[in-house]
Amino acid sequence: MRWALVGASTIAAQHMIGALRGAGQDLAAVVSTTPTRATDFARAHGIPVASAQLDRVLADPAIEAVYISSTNEKHHGQALAAIAAGKQVLCEKPLALTVSEAAEMVRAARQAGRVFATNHHLRCAGSHRAVRDLIRAGRIGRVLSLRLFHAVHLPPHLQGWRIDNPDAGGGVIPDITVHDADVARFLLGETPVSVVAQMAASGMGQGVEDSAMSVWTMPSGAMVLSHESFTHPFAGSGLEVHGDKGSIFARGVMTQQPVGEIELVTAQGRESVPYSPHNLYAQGISDFLSAVAGQGSPAATGEDGVASLAVALAVREAARTGQRQPVKVPA
């Protein structure tokens, strides 16, 4: 397919261009609201068209799909425009700044008969898929709890709007908690019903939180704790799933790279768990292309993006108010 990139972003440059081209996709245009940024990006990546005019790019019928990785407040309008123009859409997380906007995007795509996917890369990791497989195979019995550790140090080149611009969707909760929400939903196959949380600005965030800790209750009764931060240089990342028959420890797996170790502990002892070392973004593109071809769903659907956003925004509201928040996912 022929693609337009909407947003001249770091993630497009570092991950998605390679993943798209690796899947034989044709990158026809890049759109940025800053014209020089579009031009520089197009030149750097060998993309024929650079434009500040999304509508003009969308008017090209040869472009069948768009990948949206602009700042978060732009996703909603850009996605609706792309869907209206008949494109298939892969959108970065968080889908929007509000759940209702995100749900509107999903509805629009459904009505238009287009694939609309959320780029939650962690679902595409071999490590996460292996953990889910262990759970599904009953290796740890009934799931009692999940711990998500995603307190990292935001690299200097990403310390822009993420740490000081609430209007662009800055803050660690829309940036990282939304991923963790998706991980919990992916691994356990259920969406939290309620959350409590605290948040803080611990030296990096200016007007937005740079750290959050929260506790989620799942419909099954399983409990989830989650820690996200931009300010932790040496904490590493990971997740643990504990059941009544075993525990899974996955270390270093909350990352864009196919790395980390998984260990399963049961009454039979400790065992290392192998997993596929494929590129996460390539897997996401592969799943997206299959969905466009009518075979299966994307790794994370639009509905997944809506539900995971609903969890993250409930976390922020819980932290803001001090009150347990229900997670409300639009039908």
Next chain:
Amino acid sequence: MRWALVGASTIAAQHMIGALRGAGQDLAAVVSTTPTRATDFARAHGIPVASAQLDRVLADPAIEAVYISSTNEKHHGQALAAIAAGKQVLCEKPLALTVSEAAEMVRAARQAGRVFATNHHLRCAGSHRAVRDLIRAGRIGRVLSLRLFHAVHLPPHLQGWRIDNPDAGGGVIPDITVHDADVARFLLGETPVSVVAQMAASGMGQGVEDSAMSVWTMPSGAMVLSHESFTHPFAGSGLEVHGDKGSIFARGVMTQQPVGEIELVTAQGRESVPYSPHNLYAQGISDFLSAVAGQGSPAATGEDGVASLAVALAVREAARTGQRQPVKVPA
């Protein structure tokens, strides 16, 4: 000194009798409200006097100190009686079922000029002391967060009142969260100002919670997350302290044994941290005896017991109400 044991408990049998005798202490009597239990316990442990009458034992002027390890609802009355009789008191946690009762015990001891200590054993672990030393020495810089993992599997012989009797102080929050509160206070040298929490009964608790997850905010701005459970057979235990210059990972250290591994991670790499392998309860007795001799404080004072109980009860109230709770520690 000559001691009376108040409560014919598992912890007295498994840990405290050995620790007291190892420190040259004379165990003169054991008190249990169930006479046969007192008699059996005295015979099993070579204690001369078995009694169901606390007052009669306290009337013996040769008995200078008592160790209280009865069920939690009895601590308050027994401690007040012992203090009124002029004894030095080492009391199990939680000190009482309410913060005000616990504070009353501390006030009474202060007015009587007696040592009143809380048997928070984890403060006595070489591992915990080594972690605190690393923090105090600035090895991890400014503390950003603390994670406490204390989800274990309650052994069958302890699955009595702890899992079904709220009136006796059952439930994982008074049993284990109170320890974790004390660990956080010990390591960071500050007491949480507010908490949010969720709790659950996940198969063991009947009328009391068997699992809890909570998030605490410290006066410094550091954040703490804490997970306690009676139902996790393979989760292990541990704690992590993350700062802006390094992280400490201590695995297997939330236990009565002098075990576990500590790793320090900084820009210089990873290093294993050695610690003293002394018996935790022997250390607690040693510190208590020093305090009685007028040298220093017990490992955990009565005030520590009050503050750590205040945190735990705020956690339970937060979980019950869904609302962030301030931690109120009486002066």
